[in-house]
Amino acid sequence: MVSRSAAASRAVGVRASVADLKHFMCYFCGDMFKNKDEFNLHKFNHQVEDIAYQVAQNEFVSSCLLITCILAFSVEVFSE
Numbered sequence: 001m002v003s004r005s006a007a008a009s010r011a012v013g014v015r016a017s018v019a020d021l022k023h024f025m026c027y028f029c030g031d032m033f034k035n036k037d038e039f040n041l042h043k044f045n046h047q048v049e050d051i052a053y054q055v056a057q058n059e060f061v062s063s064c065l066l067i068t069c070i071l072a073f074s075v076e077v078f079s080e
Contacts, residue, residue: 024039026039026042026043028043028046
């Protein structure tokens with residue numbers, strides 16, 4: 001009798017368990033990993049990049065609002 005692999009014996013449309021997974025694909029950039037620890041570190045790095053981007057974006061928006069308020073105030077003061 002020939003033994004079948006876990007993937008071949010699984011029914012169509014049934015999700016594989018985490019224990020059966022051999023490859024991990026990053027949903028941010030599409031990189032493939034065979035080691036789950038490397039994959040988790042890769043995901044963590046993406047999360048850090050996203051947080052850094054959000055902080056930079058908030059700083060940019062805050063500085064633009066501040067400049068807009070200063071300009072509006074100076075136009076109001078000097079137009080009198």
